[in-house]
Amino acid sequence: MRLCFATNNVKKLGEIRALLDRSIQLVSLADIGCHEELPETQNTLEGNSQQKARYVYQNYQTNCFADDTGLEVFSLDGEPGVYSARYAGVPKDDGANMDLLLKKMKADTDRMAQFRTVITLIIDREEWQFEGIVKGRILEKGRGSQGFGYDPIFQPLGYSQSFAQMDMGKKNSISHRGIAVNKLVKHLLGFST
Numbered sequence: 001m002r003l004c005f006a007t008n009n010v011k012k013l014g015e016i017r018a019l020l021d022r023s024i025q026l027v028s029l030a031d032i033g034c035h036e037e038l039p040e041t042q043n044t045l046e047g048n049s050q051q052k053a054r055y056v057y058q059n060y061q062t063n064c065f066a067d068d069t070g071l072e073v074f075s076l077d078g079e080p081g082v083y084s085a086r087y088a089g090v091p092k093d094d095g096a097n098m099d100l101l102l103k104k105m106k107a108d109t110d111r112m113a114q115f116r117t118v119i120t121l122i123i124d125r126e127e128w129q130f131e132g133i134v135k136g137r138i139l140e141k142g143r144g145s146q147g148f149g150y151d152p153i154f155q156p157l158g159y160s161q162s163f164a165q166m167d168m169g170k171k172n173s174i175s176h177r178g179i180a181v182n183k184l185v186k187h188l189l190g191f192s193t
C-alpha cells in the first residue's frame with residue numbers, strides 16, 4: 001500500500017519511516033509535488049490533523065495521513081497544546097518555545113505533562129483517527145540533543161532520560177507518535193484498533 005505522510009517536519013517523517021511496517025510504502029509531500037505549507041487553522045489537535053490530511057487528499061488525490069501533536073502541561077491548563085509549534089510566535093522556533101514554557105512554569109512544583117498525537121488517515125475518502133499519549137514531567141532545563149521540538153525538556157514517566165537523550169528507536173518505542181502509529185499499522189493490517 002502506498003501512503004503519503006502529510007508533514008513538512010523532516011524529523012517527524014524520519015520517526016514515522018522507522019515505525020511503519022515494510023508493507024506500507026511511505027511517500028513524502030515532496031514525492032507527490034506538494035511544496036506548500038499545510039493549513040492548520042483549527043483549535044484542536046483532532047481538527048488540525050484532519051485539516052492537513054484533507055488538504056492533501058483533496059488537492060493531490062493521494063491516500064494519506066497527517067499527525068498533529070501538542071505538549072499539554074497540566075498546571076497550565078493544557079498549554080501550549082494545539083499551539084505548541086508557534087507558542088513563542090512566528091516563525092516556529094523550538095528554542096524560544098521551550099524558553100517561554102520554562103519561564104511560565106518557573107514557580108510550578110507540579111511539572112506533569114503529556115505529549116498527545118492525533119493521526120488522521122484518509123483512504124479512498126474514508127477517514128479514521130488514532131490517538132497516542134505519553135505522560136511525563138517537564139525538566140527545569142533541557143537535556144540532550146536528539147529528537148526535536150520540546151524533547152530536551154520532556155522526561156517520560158518511569159525513565160531517567162529526556163526524549164532528547166534517547167535514540168530514535170527508544171523514543172519511538174514509548175512515544176505518543178509510536179503509540180498512535182502502532183494503532184494505524186494495526187488498522188492497515190486489518191486488525192481491530
Ligand code: ITT
Binds near residue numbers: 067147149151
Ligand atoms: P507538520 O504540521 O508539518 O506535521 P509541525 O512541526 O508543525 O509539522 P505539529 O503542528 O504537529 O507539527 O507540532 C507542533 C509542535 O509540537 C512542533 O513544532 C514541535 O515543536 C512539537 N512536537 C511535535 N512532536 C514532537 C515530539 O515528538 N517531540 C517533541 N516536540 C514535538
